Amino acid sequence: MVNSFFQQGLPVFQAFKGLSLTGRCILCDAIGQPGLDICQGCEAELPGLGPHCRHCALPLPSLDQTLCGQCQLMPPPFERTVASYLYQYPVAELIGGFKYNRHLSYGKVLTLAGLNRFVSAYNHDLPDIITPIPLHWRRRLKRGFNQSEHxxxxxxxxxxxxxxxxxxxxxFTPPQQQLDAQQRRQNLKGAFEATQVLEGQCVAVVDDVMTTGATATEVTKQLLDAGAGEVHIWVLARTP
Structure with missing residues (x-):
């Protein structure tokens, strides 16, 4: 598919401007931007990802390096990872408040402020389908929502x-936070299933944060087995 934003050359966030009254900045309480509850100064200071591995988005020391050591030795099944931010202050705190304390405005701000980063990562067509990482019903019931769906x-x-x-x-599996990379992979074996047959489409799988890539790897295998042509991982933030 050819996305309309490529055809028209429009800033992505323009689609949201004017949809809501101007609120207060979630970081400094100054006047926010129309449709976006963060001021221009605070938005400009959100930590961007910088040089990173083209497969897993791991931060790298320079633009001269395109792949991290792990992806050179064992490329992941997903084609690429796009992340808006580096997982550090204040992004880490905003994602935590969004995910665990139901501050839904934090997730909205980070997503909308980062929209242009997803477009600029592509010099050709965007993926055909977006799909969120699912929560088990028990965890969703406890949390009250799925942050990846938002x-x-x-x-x-x-x-x-x-x-x-x-x-x-x-x-239903234990939380990933306290597990190392090998434990995370083992913890997620067989945890996901594809729900429909795909016909070669490029799928963007959405999550809040990528850490080791264990979740991304597991869901990618399921989608490729279901017929996806490529799987891309889209996250708000990537850990160092």
């Missing part, structure tokens, strides 16, 4: 890409 919804609307539920969480 992020995916804003991206779908802002970029004009269909949002479909292509995955389900078939197993």
């Amino acid at each position: 992020i995916a919804g804003y991206l779908s609307k802002g970029l004009g890409i269909p949002l479909l539920t292509l995955l389900k969480r078939s197993q």
